[in-house]
Amino acid sequence: MKRVVIVGAGFAGLQAMRALARQSVEVLLIDRRNYHLFQPLLYQVATAGLQTDEIAYPARALVRRWPNTHFRLAEVCGVDLAQRQLLLANGAPVPYDYLVLSAGSVTNYYGLEGVQRLALDLKQLGDAVVLRNRVLCAFERACQARDPAERAALMTFVIVGGGPTGIEFAGALSELVRHVLTRDYRELDVHKTRIILLEALPQLLSPFAPKLQQYALSRLQHLGVEVRLNTAVSDAQRGRVLLKDGSEIATHTLFWAAGVRAAPLADALQVARGRGGRIVVRPDLALPDHPEVFVVGDMAYLEQDGAPLPMLAPVAMQQGRYVGRAIIQRERGQPLPPFRYRDKGAMAIIGRNSAIARWRGLQFSGFLAWLAWLGLHLYYLVGFRNQLLAIIDWGYQYIMFDRKVRLITGEGKDGCTGDTL
Amino acid sequence: MKRVVIVGAGFAGLQAMRALARQSVEVLLIDRRNYHLFQPLLYQVATAGLQTDEIAYPARALVRRWPNTHFRLAEVCGVDLAQRQLLLANGAPVPYDYLVLSAGSVTNYYGLEGVQRLALDLKQLGDAVVLRNRVLCAFERACQARDPAERAALMTFVIVGGGPTGIEFAGALSELVRHVLTRDYRELDVHKTRIILLEALPQLLSPFAPKLQQYALSRLQHLGVEVRLNTAVSDAQRGRVLLKDGSEIATHTLFWAAGVRAAPLADALQVARGRGGRIVVRPDLALPDHPEVFVVGDMAYLEQDGAPLPMLAPVAMQQGRYVGRAIIQRERGQPLPPFRYRDKGAMAIIGRNSAIARWRGLQFSGFLAWLAWLGLHLYYLVGFRNQLLAIIDWGYQYIMFDRKVRLITGEGKDGCTGDTL
Numbered sequence: 001m002k003r004v005v006i007v008g009a010g011f012a013g014l015q016a017m018r019a020l021a022r023q024s025v026e027v028l029l030i031d032r033r034n035y036h037l038f039q040p041l042l043y044q045v046a047t048a049g050l051q052t053d054e055i056a057y058p059a060r061a062l063v064r065r066w067p068n069t070h071f072r073l074a075e076v077c078g079v080d081l082a083q084r085q086l087l088l089a090n091g092a093p094v095p096y097d098y099l100v101l102s103a104g105s106v107t108n109y110y111g112l113e114g115v116q117r118l119a120l121d122l123k124q125l126g127d128a129v130v131l132r133n134r135v136l137c138a139f140e141r142a143c144q145a146r147d148p149a150e151r152a153a154l155m156t157f158v159i160v161g162g163g164p165t166g167i168e169f170a171g172a173l174s175e176l177v178r179h180v181l182t183r184d185y186r187e188l189d190v191h192k193t194r195i196i197l198l199e200a201l202p203q204l205l206s207p208f209a210p211k212l213q214q215y216a217l218s219r220l221q222h223l224g225v226e227v228r229l230n231t232a233v234s235d236a237q238r239g240r241v242l243l244k245d246g247s248e249i250a251t252h253t254l255f256w257a258a259g260v261r262a263a264p265l266a267d268a269l270q271v272a273r274g275r276g277g278r279i280v281v282r283p284d285l286a287l288p289d290h291p292e293v294f295v296v297g298d299m300a301y302l303e304q305d306g307a308p309l310p311m312l313a314p315v316a317m318q319q320g321r322y323v324g325r326a327i328i329q330r331e332r333g334q335p336l337p338p339f340r341y342r343d344k345g346a347m348a349i350i351g352r353n354s355a356i357a358r359w360r361g362l363q364f365s366g367f368l369a370w371l372a373w374l375g376l377h378l379y380y381l382v383g384f385r386n387q388l389l390a391i392i393d394w395g396y397q398y399i400m401f402d403r404k405v406r407l408i409t410g411e412g413k414d415g416c417t418g419d420t421l
Numbered sequence: 422m423k424r425v426v427i428v429g430a431g432f433a434g435l436q437a438m439r440a441l442a443r444q445s446v447e448v449l450l451i452d453r454r455n456y457h458l459f460q461p462l463l464y465q466v467a468t469a470g471l472q473t474d475e476i477a478y479p480a481r482a483l484v485r486r487w488p489n490t491h492f493r494l495a496e497v498c499g500v501d502l503a504q505r506q507l508l509l510a511n512g513a514p515v516p517y518d519y520l521v522l523s524a525g526s527v528t529n530y531y532g533l534e535g536v537q538r539l540a541l542d543l544k545q546l547g548d549a550v551v552l553r554n555r556v557l558c559a560f561e562r563a564c565q566a567r568d569p570a571e572r573a574a575l576m577t578f579v580i581v582g583g584g585p586t587g588i589e590f591a592g593a594l595s596e597l598v599r600h601v602l603t604r605d606y607r608e609l610d611v612h613k614t615r616i617i618l619l620e621a622l623p624q625l626l627s628p629f630a631p632k633l634q635q636y637a638l639s640r641l642q643h644l645g646v647e648v649r650l651n652t653a654v655s656d657a658q659r660g661r662v663l664l665k666d667g668s669e670i671a672t673h674t675l676f677w678a679a680g681v682r683a684a685p686l687a688d689a690l691q692v693a694r695g696r697g698g699r700i701v702v703r704p705d706l707a708l709p710d711h712p713e714v715f716v717v718g719d720m721a722y723l724e725q726d727g728a729p730l731p732m733l734a735p736v737a738m739q740q741g742r743y744v745g746r747a748i749i750q751r752e753r754g755q756p757l758p759p760f761r762y763r764d765k766g767a768m769a770i771i772g773r774n775s776a777i778a779r780w781r782g783l784q785f786s787g788f789l790a791w792l793a794w795l796g797l798h799l800y801y802l803v804g805f806r807n808q809l810l811a812i813i814d815w816g817y818q819y820i821m822f823d824r825k826v827r828l829i830t831g832e833g834k835d836g837c838t839g840d841t842l
Contacts, residue, residue, distance in 0.1 A: 034561065034827075034828065051475075052830065053825070053828060058605075058825065060827075061605070061825070072564070073564075090565075091565055126830065136455065140494040143494075144493075144495075144511075144512055184485060186491075385813075386825070389813065392806070392809060393806075396806055402482075404478075404804065404806045406479050406482075408454065408455045409473065409547065
């Protein structure tokens with residue numbers, strides 16, 4: 001039986017595996033974590049709304065559903081394309097007949113070293129816990145700060161990037177502060193908390209229609225978020241963020257959601273690369289010189305109708321599914337037509353009862369879009385237990401205006417380590 | 422208004438605070454963590470049954486219930502008894518009129534340095550996550566081990582201490598292996614897993630009646646746990662545990678549940694100490710020369726009917742409640758009679774449908790004791806959300822023979838760090 005090795009248990013890898021389950025190939029899924037992570041909800045963990053285990057699903061609980069799927073916990077550090085084998089950080093090389101590379105993306109700091117050293121991001125489960133710790137610690141430290149300027153800096157949160165992640169985090173943070181922390185910190189003037197969202201472009205949420213962009217902006221402002229458009233960051237130093245226009249913001253929490261680039265594994269391959277370090281693929285998502293190697297999801301660079309496909313979960317899922325089917329069809333001697341992304345829409349949540357959504361040319365905002373967001377995210381969350389617990393936590397928050405996961409779980413002496421900014 | 426400072430948000434500290442809530446004193450609760458931890462269920466987190474947030478409750482969610490209670494996140498490093506102020510690791514000293522010391526206990530390694538360096542324990546939330554990671558990583562590493570002896574050592578788990586913690590962990594680990602990991606690791610002969618429980622005394626669970634000890638022993642053996650009585654550990658080295666009789670066990674996971682001693686804060690006070698480094702207190706739980714300073718819970722040493730009170734949650738809770746009331750009564754000029762511990766019973770769970778319990782001279786074992794254990798632990802878990810989520814997780818496990826929190830959340834490259842043994 002031919003052996004298909006899939007690198008990465010994200011959206012793309014999982015869909016590829018599902019398409020290959022119960023087929024006459026042997027499938028090995030490799031990831032350096034032992035779980036699938038539902039990345040779009042990381043911001044909820046970072047704002048004390050959901051707990052880590054509710055957005056993660058054990059990889060072995062997935063592969064054990066089918067007889068021909070297996071899992072291996074390992075870090076992949078390269079590919080020997082000529083010998084058709086994967087190189088691991090620890091252990092012997094893994095041979096393959098077909099390879100699916102779906103290692104995803106990492107945060108793009110665009111060469112800003114100060115930012116990379118001091119900012120927080122949201123790509124891994126651990127990042128969300130670190131960000132949550134940082135936010136809660138900032139308030140604890142503000143309680144004990146004697147210098148008013150220091151207290152103000154601790155209570156200032158700067159978010160860079162007006163895409164879905166930045167907006168969702170800004171909205172959720174504002175609600176955490178208003179509904180929960182005002183009651184938790186009676187000794188602080190919590191209403192003085194500043195949440196500043198910086199976007200380099202003249203508008204938020206570029207891929208959405210202007211009407212929805214405007215709605216998101218006004219909802220964020222209603223929540224007390226200071227949105228600054230046309231504002232780019234030039235550097236970060238301990239205690240402050242520097243802007244391109246020469247001004248600066250005193251803060252101890254900088255969250256960077258300004259962009260992503262292909263995972264470092266893409267650097268290890270000697271192949272052509274597109275924007276964001278993504279690997280250029282043929283229309284069937286294979287490498288030009290290696291038809292047995294497929295690249296899918298955020299790692300792949302493919303243009304469609306003159307524009308590169310975006311680095312989004314729906315693209316990754318469709319590509320994963322396509323590649324799984326393509327392998328089966330190729331084994332049968334019936335190649336598939338080229339991959340084509342079908343854009344079914346997009347959505348972003350801003351807060352309680354408010355979201356925006358685009359679906360087949362229609363534009364929604366407000367309560368209806370919010371309901372759609374909830375339903376879709378619950379649907380795609382893997383596992384019944386996770387869905388049930390998320391419903392309970394969301395229901396509890398909605399009714400009680402409270403969030404119970406506001407724990408500082410750092411390992412430092414006072415539980416407030418990791419404060420580097 | 423007089424100011425009462427409580428150090429430690431454990432069982433004793435919480436009960437003291439509750440007794441002082443809405444009274445005419447100012448109460449400040451200090452802890453180096455921002456949550457109350459339900460320590461008796463830590464072993465469930467370590468065996469992938471419950472998630473961390475289900476056994477932790479934010480301290481500020483507690484203090485905000487009452488107008489006269491406050492919280493401060495800080496590490497206490499000493500007490501200036503003469504000046505009546507607490508010394509903090511960071512920040513200015515905190516003055517008090519009454520002081521309640523309830524900082525609990527830490528693991529007692531009895532001077533075995535090799536064990537202290539290599540063994541895992543279960544006192545903090547982070548410990549439980551580290552232990553869970555270690556257990557899951559051992560199986561992942563066993564999959565990749567080529568040497569059969571190395572594989573056997575990875576699949577050998579040594580637990581030291583036949584008290585409730587050791588027994589509950591051994592039982593839960595055995596069920597995790599049998600019900601879940603056998604299905605997760607099809608490529609491994611999971612049935613070869615060895616769980617070895619070492620106890621230095623001739624019997625398990627010393628404070629229970631011989632009939633219950635015998636029941637626990639036979640249930641553990643039925644679950645495949647190798648129980649070795651009269652067996653003491655002399656040292657640990659990388660990859661093995663050395664026993665007093667000169668033999669050794671090859672293992673990469675050593676869990677130490679052989680005893681506790683008073684928290685290091687007790688060392689910082691220049692006062693008389695009893696066994697386990699506990700602070701000797703008067704019958705009203707105050708320091709002999711400082712009636713305004715109370716010591717409660719695991720930190721306090723008090724004899725009753727010729728024997729020292731045990732370091733258990735019920736003792737801590739009763740002492741905390743007593744001290745809260747004692748302060749109010751003393752303010753009213755009506756001192757309380759001496760503290761007296763009322764032993765209402767004890768219990769320990771071994772596994773599915775099996776536990777032991779002692780209640781007012783009656784002895785229970787089996788399903789009835791198991792139901793009582795479930796009910797009591799749910800009752801004492803703080804917060805409705807935590808109770809609800811624990812019921813769901815336990816119900817899911819009971820019906821599905823599955824546990825969904827088997828995530829390796831370490832920060833290492835391959836998610837398998839912290840493996841020092």
